[in-house]
Amino acid sequence: MKFPFVSLKGLDKRFAGHHAVRGIDLDIAAGEFIAIMGPSGCGKSTTLRMIAGLDEPTAGELWIGGRNMRGIPAFQRETPMVWQSLALFPFLTVAENVEFPLRRKKLGADASRKRAGEWLERMGLGGMGDRTVSQLSGGQRQRVALARALVTEPSILLLDEPLSALDTHLRMRMQTELARLHRELRITFVYVTHAQSEAFALADRMVIMSDGLIQQTGRPQDVYRAPVNAFVANFIGTNNLVNGKVRAMAGGQVELDSPIGAFTVPAAASALTAGDKVSFVIAADRIALAGESAGDTASGHARLHGTVLGLEFVGSTQTVFIEVPGSETEFRVQKQQHEIESLGLAPGQRVQLSWNPQHAWVLPQAA
Amino acid sequence: MSQTAEATRGDAVRPAARPGRWGLGAPNYAASPAALPTVLGLPVLLWQLVFFAAPLAFLVVITFWQVRNFRLEPAFVWDNWSRILGSDTFHKALAHTMQVSTITTVLALLLAVPAAYTIAFRLTARQRDIAVAALVAPVFSSYIVRIYAWQVVLSPQGIANSLITAIGLPALPMLGGAFSLQIGLLTLTLPIAVLILVFAFSGIDRTLVEAAENLGCTRLNVFLHVLLPAIRPALILAATTTFLLAFGDFVSPMFMTGSKPPTLSILIVDTVKSGSQWPRASVVGVAMLAVLVVVVGAGRWLGAERRPKAKTS
Amino acid sequence: MTAATPALVVDDDMAARQRRTRLSRLAQYGFLALLFAFMATPMLVVVVFSFDANRFPAIPWGGFSLKWHRAVLEDGMIADAFLNSLKVGFGTAVISTVLGFAAAYIDYRWRFRGQSAFVLLVAMPPAVPVTILGMAMLAFLSRIGLFGTVEAIMACHVVLATSFAMALIRLRLGELGPEVEQAAWNLGASPSVAVLLIVVPFCKPALIASFFLSAAVSFDEFMIAWFVGGVHETLPVRILNLLQGQVNPKINAIGTLVLVVSITLVLLAQRFMRVRTGQPTATA
Numbered sequence: 001m002k003f004p005f006v007s008l009k010g011l012d013k014r015f016a017g018h019h020a021v022r023g024i025d026l027d028i029a030a031g032e033f034i035a036i037m038g039p040s041g042c043g044k045s046t047t048l049r050m051i052a053g054l055d056e057p058t059a060g061e062l063w064i065g066g067r068n069m070r071g072i073p074a075f076q077r078e079t080p081m082v083w084q085s086l087a088l089f090p091f092l093t094v095a096e097n098v099e100f101p102l103r104r105k106k107l108g109a110d111a112s113r114k115r116a117g118e119w120l121e122r123m124g125l126g127g128m129g130d131r132t133v134s135q136l137s138g139g140q141r142q143r144v145a146l147a148r149a150l151v152t153e154p155s156i157l158l159l160d161e162p163l164s165a166l167d168t169h170l171r172m173r174m175q176t177e178l179a180r181l182h183r184e185l186r187i188t189f190v191y192v193t194h195a196q197s198e199a200f201a202l203a204d205r206m207v208i209m210s211d212g213l214i215q216q217t218g219r220p221q222d223v224y225r226a227p228v229n230a231f232v233a234n235f236i237g238t239n240n241l242v243n244g245k246v247r248a249m250a251g252g253q254v255e256l257d258s259p260i261g262a263f264t265v266p267a268a269a270s271a272l273t274a275g276d277k278v279s280f281v282i283a284a285d286r287i288a289l290a291g292e293s294a295g296d297t298a299s300g301h302a303r304l305h306g307t308v309l310g311l312e313f314v315g316s317t318q319t320v321f322i323e324v325p326g327s328e329t330e331f332r333v334q335k336q337q338h339e340i341e342s343l344g345l346a347p348g349q350r351v352q353l354s355w356n357p358q359h360a361w362v363l364p365q366a367a
Numbered sequence: 368m369s370q371t372a373e374a375t376r377g378d379a380v381r382p383a384a385r386p387g388r389w390g391l392g393a394p395n396y397a398a399s400p401a402a403l404p405t406v407l408g409l410p411v412l413l414w415q416l417v418f419f420a421a422p423l424a425f426l427v428v429i430t431f432w433q434v435r436n437f438r439l440e441p442a443f444v445w446d447n448w449s450r451i452l453g454s455d456t457f458h459k460a461l462a463h464t465m466q467v468s469t470i471t472t473v474l475a476l477l478l479a480v481p482a483a484y485t486i487a488f489r490l491t492a493r494q495r496d497i498a499v500a501a502l503v504a505p506v507f508s509s510y511i512v513r514i515y516a517w518q519v520v521l522s523p524q525g526i527a528n529s530l531i532t533a534i535g536l537p538a539l540p541m542l543g544g545a546f547s548l549q550i551g552l553l554t555l556t557l558p559i560a561v562l563i564l565v566f567a568f569s570g571i572d573r574t575l576v577e578a579a580e581n582l583g584c585t586r587l588n589v590f591l592h593v594l595l596p597a598i599r600p601a602l603i604l605a606a607t608t609t610f611l612l613a614f615g616d617f618v619s620p621m622f623m624t625g626s627k628p629p630t631l632s633i634l635i636v637d638t639v640k641s642g643s644q645w646p647r648a649s650v651v652g653v654a655m656l657a658v659l660v661v662v663v664g665a666g667r668w669l670g671a672e673r674r675p676k677a678k679t680s
Numbered sequence: 681m682t683a684a685t686p687a688l689v690v691d692d693d694m695a696a697r698q699r700r701t702r703l704s705r706l707a708q709y710g711f712l713a714l715l716f717a718f719m720a721t722p723m724l725v726v727v728v729f730s731f732d733a734n735r736f737p738a739i740p741w742g743g744f745s746l747k748w749h750r751a752v753l754e755d756g757m758i759a760d761a762f763l764n765s766l767k768v769g770f771g772t773a774v775i776s777t778v779l780g781f782a783a784a785y786i787d788y789r790w791r792f793r794g795q796s797a798f799v800l801l802v803a804m805p806p807a808v809p810v811t812i813l814g815m816a817m818l819a820f821l822s823r824i825g826l827f828g829t830v831e832a833i834m835a836c837h838v839v840l841a842t843s844f845a846m847a848l849i850r851l852r853l854g855e856l857g858p859e860v861e862q863a864a865w866n867l868g869a870s871p872s873v874a875v876l877l878i879v880v881p882f883c884k885p886a887l888i889a890s891f892f893l894s895a896a897v898s899f900d901e902f903m904i905a906w907f908v909g910g911v912h913e914t915l916p917v918r919i920l921n922l923l924q925g926q927v928n929p930k931i932n933a934i935g936t937l938v939l940v941v942s943i944t945l946v947l948l949a950q951r952f953m954r955v956r957t958g959q960p961t962a963t964a
Contacts, residue, residue: 020684052866053863053865053866054862054865054866073871074862074865074866075865075866075867075868075869075871075872075873075874078868079866081863083859083863083870085857085859087857087859087860087862088860088863089860089863089864089878089880090860091882100864100868100869101868104867104868104869104873105868148867149867152867159819369934381734401870403789403871403872403875404786404789404925406872407782407786408782408783408786408798410779410782411779411782411783411786411842412798412801412837414779414838414839414842415801415839415842416801418817418835418836418838418839419804419813420814421816421820422816422819422820422821423808423812423813423816423819425816425819426812426815426816426819439819478715481711482711482712482715482932483711485708485711485712486712489705489708489709496954498712498716499820500947500950501716501719503721503789503813503946503950504942504946504947505719505723506945506946507897507900507942507945507946508723508938508939508942508943508946509900509935509938509939509942510894510900511902511916511920511933512722512726512919512931512935512938512939513722513723513726515726515919515923515931516721516722516723516726517721517722519725519729519736520721520725524736526725526738529738529740531937553718554718554719554722557715557718558719561715572836586704597696611809615808615809615811616809617810617811617903620913622923632811635811635812635815636811639815645815649815649816649819652812652815652816653813655728655809656812659807659809663807
């Protein structure tokens, strides 16, 4: 990235007995909507807090807008944040909450009130300025928190799992709201979440973290289709991993042997030699199912046999769990409702799995 | 603000908690000037040191000084200690004070437990609020005036005897002995003991009680085997506090009895008033503190959670 | 002819149990009533007999009279003592609330070595017998030349009252999630400004309660004031001195005044700070 707006270099944070962030590097472009994702305890919130200045890094550097943030305390950073718990000031009115950052910048009382009022209008809360926080609904409070964070027209907005505490409907609405805001304001959004759906829907780029390290960054579709390691493959989407050993490399393809058979998979950029331990990934929604006695699958497609273990209703799709002899874990295949019905899938049924080998993806085997 | 300055000041305020675990203390946010804790902390610290810690430390120092010609002079003698610790008066006073305080503690607990139980479990929320207010008020309102009132009530020509003689019984000598002394000490300690136990009882998980009743316990059983063990720390706190207050009290022994034998507090005041024997009075004071430290320490030890011995199976 | 039907047997048992429960309930309420009567008696006696025309309170009553109250109001020494108590009480209340807030906030916000020692230093004074405290403070203050002033009494009372103030305010602070303060920093308030604009207003009920409670503690305190005050008597000290003399009917009247002031202060403090398990502590 040529001129990143936010730059983390070797950013590290240790707490007593817990190494939360282990020296990560990340560049964020101006105006980008970046989602930092990972399981609990992976360090994503700590990273966000270090950007905001609420935790001081143990090592490494943090640059925002071309300034080194070392020694700059939180209240001078202009990195407003939206908390999961909203953290609205309980004894101030809605308007006073939104005016707060403006007053800190020494904007006069009248100018502050006016600007705050404009932002309340913009967020659909016009006329509610005199209410107390406790008189608002959850969604309204959420919008007050956003207004309060954006009222100073900052260059960056930080969000720490802002939608996690909301019920599904509200979450959907707020998600759309956030996307709209980002489009209109065109400022950098750094969004921490553990929910894939939010990250996929909102982010220009995703950062997957685990155990204090960045596992992968990339566009949502790239992370989804091309996970670089087993962790990401297991964390994002629904993927099946097959462990095996490289037999040979030929013409950009890897031939590998595995307990469930031999497969040919497109080679990744990294050089592999025979004997290397690898895994390959085939996504659950890329596997075709057919009855065992069905005719030949498309030529060149990989093929497996297995027994249906069960079906799990997910909504518009179902996940079929299939036992494949020789494999330690079950295969998961995602199928639309109507496909399941037309195939008449039921537990105990023997089926045939197949996929286009070009859709598989090879990874270094997890340690 | 330079990074090195931040780092060294930050060292003194190392966070102990994991991020996100807010519990009893928030982790440190080092990115804030260290001027604030100093501005806040220094006045309190200095005030307590100058007006509390220093006087007490000075007290210990005085125990080694001497009084010559009614003037206190620095010295280093063990004389005061040997005289007081060996003195019969002191022994009697110590024994008496210990005895009296123990009786008060036992009485207070016996009275406070059923009262607290009733308040916590048998009153409505509104009644409970009123009860708590009625208990808090005496704690902070003029103990000395209330002792005077008891004097008036219990004296030979007092109100109680007026009532007793009015119905034809002979007048009872109620003032001047152990009875009136305990009345006075309970006036001081009972409200606090009841309050401590009310809060403890209120904090018990009601589902425990329901479970016990469900398993066939009678009310008495629930009380003895579920409630009392559950508030054990509070019982010990109430006992320790009661003992502490009774042990150090001056007013009740002074005005509710004839001060024979004197309690330790009265001994201190007498020693000071007659001949300004500060060193000797200080010895008594330090000795009292030592006893209290032992008692409070014993209380904490008793109240500590005992780990069950691990069974190897 | 037929054996007793089970229904009858059950009824008997239940009735007996209900009777037992009712009796035990009655006993419990009765006991509680006795206890409160015990605690109320001295206060009632003082107030009621302050209006008794007789010199010495006894039954039967000597008739309603305001003469003792009038005598108290005209007594110069008592007026002086009362004024001293007010001065000391007000000063104690203000300083204790400020220091108590500082101590509570430090304990709430930071983790540091010696934290428990610090908290103990502030919390300990009420646990030390007042006689010892008074004696120690007198000895020390006279050594450094501060003895015998109203300010000295106030300084010592602050030591006691700060403990209560810190406890009340710390309780209230426990309800302030750390994120609210962090949000203030995040939105441009320096930590000092955040304390003034966010933390202090949040603690307002506890601050007010601490003010009244500290005033009550000081107003009621006689032992330290007696040791340290020298010729400057506070009202309780005046009472103490009167008690050591002959029976004085004015004591009832003074006592009534003192009780009214103390109880008012305590009830005011309670109005702002309700301590109930599981409930937020502030009513404001």
